[in-house]
Amino acid sequence: YSSLNSMNLFEIVHSLKRQFGPEPWTLYKGKHLLCFADNHDVTRAASILTNPNHLPLIYGLAFGMPGIPCLYYGSEWGALGEKSQGDDALRPAFDAPEWNALTDQIAAMAKAHRESEALCYGDFKDVVLTNHQTIFQRRTDAERVLVAINASDAPYTAHFDAGCGQAVDLITGKLHDFGGGSELPPYSVAFWKCEKA
Structure with missing residues (x-):
């Protein structure tokens, strides 16, 4: 998460190259692995980032990189949740969707991904x-x-x-x-x- 928090794309892309790059020795070439920014067992990405402007960029990476992007419920509108606060903080019950600009961006990226070979x-x-x-x-x-x-x-x-x-x-x-x-x-x-x- 330190690379995500500082949005150090140099480190992130070098990891992607090691995993999916054009060289024959890369770890996951041709594999379609599940990729996510957060899930039910870790602090939500929106709670980790110090700059909220980076949140849509993380999802841009998830929908742009190799793999099958997965969004944890609530993350599509930037829900917060700290692992240190227990399961209720990570797995809350929402009364209704909280649609916002982030949701619109993620929906557009998801559509682009779905329709692009x-x-x-x-x-x-x-x-x-x-x-x-x-x-x-x-x-x-x-x-x-x-x-x-x-x-x-x-x-x-x-x-x-x-x-x-x-x-x-x-x-x-x-x-x-x-x-x-x-x-x-x-x-x-x-x-x-x-x-x-």
Whole structure:
């Protein structure tokens, strides 16, 4: 959780490369493992993070990385819960959903993941990586998606060879042009679907 709390994407992506990268020795290449940010036995992610702006980014990673994303009930609206407070804090009864902006973001990412062959089954390749920004590729023979995350409070412009001129952000439906660099707004996630390359 220390990498998540500081949103050190360098450490997180290096772990993903070791597990799912293109090298033949990676641990889980071709496997579809369950991935989650929190569950019934650990402190909820929203209670661990010191910066609440990082919460949607964690779910951007979960829906963008290899594996089957799993959301623990209540986490879709940022429910809090400390393990030190016992089971009732981790497994509360909610009277009703508490739909909010985070819920909308997670719903859009879940839809994008569900409808994308590359996000469900694609390989993993690191494209751009800093401590606070990452762009990685998920690709199958039929589809290619670039997952872009900016965990900083400042915009970031990434200059890289995208292998295509334009893409559609599967989260927002907006067209993205790679010409002149790709600007990532502060605390943002994008799933850019390129034409086959």
